[in-house]
Amino acid sequence: MDVLISAVTAADVDAVVALARRSWQQTYSGIISQEQIDFMLEQRYHPQRLLEELTMPQIWWDQASFDGRLAGFSSCLITPTGNMKLDKLYVDPERQRMGIGAQLLDRVVGHALAAACETLILAVNKRNDRAIAAYRKHGFAVRESVCVAIGDGFVMDDFIMARSLAAHAARRHTR
Numbered sequence: 486m487d488v489l490i491s492a493v494t495a496a497d498v499d500a501v502v503a504l505a506r507r508s509w510q511q512t513y514s515g516i517i518s519q520e521q522i523d524f525m526l527e528q529r530y531h532p533q534r535l536l537e538e539l540t541m542p543q544i545w546w547d548q549a550s551f552d553g554r555l556a557g558f559s560s561c562l563i564t565p566t567g568n569m570k571l572d573k574l575y576v577d578p579e580r581q582r583m584g585i586g587a588q589l590l591d592r593v594v595g596h597a598l599a600a601a602c603e604t605l606i607l608a609v610n611k612r613n614d615r616a617i618a619a620y621r622k623h624g625f626a627v628r629e630s631v632c633v634a635i636g637d638g639f640v641m642d643d644f645i646m647a648r649s650l651a652a653h654a655a656r657r658h659t660r
């Protein structure tokens with residue numbers, strides 16, 4: 486399978502936003518309200534915000550292309566406590582279960598190790614069973630349960646999941 490992982494550039498932003506809209510609609514209808522989907526997309530995927538994040542040294546945006554077309558994207562960032570947070574991971578609904586999420590995750594692990602972070606964390610909606618299954622498959626375990634207000638009366642009812650990268654880091658050091 487010909488999947489190419491590369492950094493998102495300014496020229497890719499419109500395609501990433503379009504894929505986010507499609508993927509969010511498919512993923513979160515039935516989990517959160519349409520009003521919350523629209524609110525969160527506006528908050529997180531405004532093209533101007535993505536363009537700004539692309540210039541920030543502690544945020545990484547990556548994309549997966551399949552047959553020359555955008556098939557998924559991820560973003561990660563270093564938290565104030567020094568962990569790497571997988572902030573976004575979305576694969577085209579038509580391209581899921583082909584290992585593309587795993588490849589984007591590998592890229593994020595690479596960023597974490599390069600930044601000397603030994604733990605990868607993420608927040609996932611408690612009712613997003615498929616993503617939770619995927620994260621478990623890729624070595625994450627639930628660490629905490631949170632419910633965070635995000636404005637306009639909406640909350641994020643999430644599990645915090647974590648994956649230790651200590652073994653990866655040790656392997657790197659012994660090479």
Ligand SMILES: CC(C)(COP(=O)(O)OP(=O)(O)OC[C@H]1O[C@@H](n2cnc3c(N)ncnc32)[C@H](O)[C@@H]1OP(=O)(O)O)[C@@H](O)C(=O)NCCC(=O)NCCS
Nearest residue numbers: 512574575576581582583584585586587609615616618619
């Ligand atoms: C979660 C996600 C990023 C995983 O990416 P992916 O490319 O499908 O994942 P991989 O092929 O690397 O791993 C596949 C695993 O994901 C889970 N999975 C992915 N799609 C699934 C589906 N439609 N139904 C059930 N399980 C699914 C399974 O655990 C699967 O393992 P299996 O095929 O051995 O059962 C992707 O499914 C996705 O974009 N989901 C919708 C968006 C989302 O929820 N993102 C996470 C937000 S926190």
